[in-house]
Amino acid sequence: MSLILAIETGTDICSVGIAKDGELLSLRESDEGRDHARKVGVFVDELLRETGIVPDDLDAVAVGKGPGSYTGLRIGVSFAKGLCYGLQKPLVAVGSLDALVEVAREDHEAGILAVDGWDGAYLCPMVDARRMEVYAQVFDAGGRPQGEVSAEVVGEGSFAAFRGQGRPFVIFGSGARKCAGVLSDAVCVEVTPSARGLARLAQQALDEGRTEDIAYFEPFYLKDFVVTTSRKKLF
Secondary structure, eight states, X not given: OOEEEEEEOSSSOXXXXXXXXXXXXXXXXXXXXXXXXXXXXXXXHHHHHHHTOOGGGOSEEEEEOOSSOHHHHHHHHHHHHHHHHHHTOOEEEEOHHHHHHHHHHHHHHTTSOOOTTGGGOEEEEEEEOSTTEEEEOOEETTSOBSSOOEEEEOOTTTTGGGSSSSSOEEEESTTTGGXXXXXXXXXXXXXXXXXXXXXXXXXXXXXXXXXBOTTTOOOOOSSOOOOOOOOSOOO
């Protein structure tokens, strides 16, 4: 039996869950703006109290590693690393796009998400990267990657290798809605990032011994963080 605390903070959604053997036991989420630094600790405390689990009972801490918001990822990863260091527990990192696909697959399995031709579909989770750019990756319906993670400025020719093949091209995530009008043949569905998407993947990684070096692990930003100078005159 494995108990894993899962943390996903790479977007506007702050999500924390506890899973047992890959199955979610309890979940806390908020989409009320980027207040992750305050909420993540509160959510962890609430989940532990609700489930009656003490921190030492945990077998690992899993975190969504990105790509996503620079600040959000820093908060989640820093919190996860601090817990792992203090409790002497392993850290498991899960790609945030992989986790988003897991949420979509779970919703489909539960009958929440219905897409004609799902078994042959290409699934494309998208995380908003401002303007018409998204962080994206294409998967098959079994959750297997069909390409690399990329920062894509979306235009009519984007993801051409996966479109127009008679197979549904399903887009979802925080960057999908703005792309729906450009990718006219895509099926846009509502799927949001959640710690529940980490549960099965984190358990698999733990079972296979794929854990991270707590001291040196960094989020997967995909793009360098750029600091700009404000044009506003403060004085």
